[in-house]
Amino acid sequence: MKIINEEISLSTEGNCDIIDITGKVNSVLKKSGIKEGLCTLFSSGSTGGITTIEYEPGLLNDLPELLNRIIPPGRYHHDDTWGDGNGHSHLRSALLKTSLTVPVVKGELTLGTWQQIVFLDFDNRKRNRKITVNIMGE
Numbered sequence: 001m002k003i004i005n006e007e008i009s010l011s012t013e014g015n016c017d018i019i020d021i022t023g024k025v026n027s028v029l030k031k032s033g034i035k036e037g038l039c040t041l042f043s044s045g046s047t048g049g050i051t052t053i054e055y056e057p058g059l060l061n062d063l064p065e066l067l068n069r070i071i072p073p074g075r076y077h078h079d080d081t082w083g084d085g086n087g088h089s090h091l092r093s094a095l096l097k098t099s100l101t102v103p104v105v106k107g108e109l110t111l112g113t114w115q116q117i118v119f120l121d122f123d124n125r126k127r128n129r130k131i132t133v134n135i136m137g138e
Helices: 022-032 057-070 077-082 087-096
Strands: 002-012 017-020 037-043 048-053 099-105 116-121 127-137
Touching (some): 002 017, 017 057, 022 037, 022 127, 037 048, 048 087, 048 127
Antiparallel strands (some): 002 127, 017 116, 037 099, 037 127
8 A cells, every 4th residue: 555645735815715725636646646545635723624615606605604604703712712813713623624535536536526625714814724635545
């Protein structure tokens, strides 16, 4: 079994910035030469998230609007502890999660036609982010 680890670096705007990372992940996969296996993505930090979505303007507006209804910015106990006003960012990250695994079949990510891998930055400021891409297989 072959294991590849590579890091993707992103500069984000924060405040539910949504970045399509599908192309970057595909580049790592192609370079790895792995044809059958698993691709796991992990975002270090507790104010970001990784998921799949159709990366189109309507959903790029709908998803932040949904998160604002479910977990609006506001006063959270975390903010009382640290005073940084990003308690909602941590809760959104916990809800969406910081990792994603996609099967690799015949050298391709098994994504649907309208499915892209995205990173979401929930923090309330610009950030530099690192995403670990781990590909295991043959």
